[in-house]
Amino acid sequence: MLSVGQVKQAQEKTAALFAEFGIVLTAEERVNIEVADFGLGELHLQGLELITYVNNERYCVKELVLFPGQTCPEHKHPPVASDPGKMETFRCRAGEVYLYVEGDPTPDTKSQVPTGSEAYYTVFHEIHLRPGEQYTIAPNTLHWFQAGDKGAIVSEFSSTSRDEYDVFTDPRINRITEVKGE
């Protein structure tokens, strides 16, 4: 669980990163930056900051921020009713991101699995994305990603997002961040 102060601090850090790389937000978006700690209480190790620009019944676009070395934990987007599962294209805008998907494990991967969570990272086919590079992840495919040492901004283009159905490998994870009052 995050405190209001921790959320505010992460929002300010995220807004500063967007500003540094010329990504303009409205004032309303800036105060509504989503800070996800996945219920693990170690935001800078495992977490994600994001703005959802649009999410309708046909498509979804988010702008993701990862702090230096921050990891978004392993998960997949399963089929939901007639939807075959969320398909996502990650486009690196700034910094560097290491994406891991199902497939042949890459020898000598660049990322370090978050200490204490080794059991919950199971796919190691590495895709290295620098600014301007992108990769599309098929629906219902396990994946996780980690920023390089300067952090990263990643545009996520996708089909409709239904975060509440995401399946995480780590059973301790709760996708919906809880914030405790100050």
Next chain:
Amino acid sequence: MLSVGQVKQAQEKTAALFAEFGIVLTAEERVNIEVADFGLGELHLQGLELITYVNNERYCVKELVLFPGQTCPEHKHPPVASDPGKMETFRCRAGEVYLYVEGDPTPDTKSQVPTGSEAYYTVFHEIHLRPGEQYTIAPNTLHWFQAGDKGAIVSEFSSTSRDEYDVFTDPRINRITEVKGE
């Protein structure tokens, strides 16, 4: 019809605008910037420059560039088979854009309809987008847009794109740009 030289010049100008606003392209994307004159042969008055990041059976994302005062002519995206028509969200990234859609005409609109094409502009409900602002256009709705005097970069998030089915108000228009050899 555009000459190879005109296309190259427009691509270079577009790449320079992307670079100025911190939008990074790969080398391959830079040489494949699409330059659309809609068959009208007056690119700087009516035209559009773009990169398609992704276009699959579920979603599409393009990065659009308009030169100062350049207009994308009036058109709509009709239903195609089981698809109710392309739905689009325009997010202004840099510069300013004036978007016109069906609805109550705005008095004293900011844009000037391209000279000689007045008959082919019929909707005048104005939406002014500055950086960070966005608007979603319903499927099968007439719309056109014009950049302010510094040009504009606009991210287009949408359902699947099928440009060849677009319906333009101006019967002289051909969406697929023809390029003549030098």
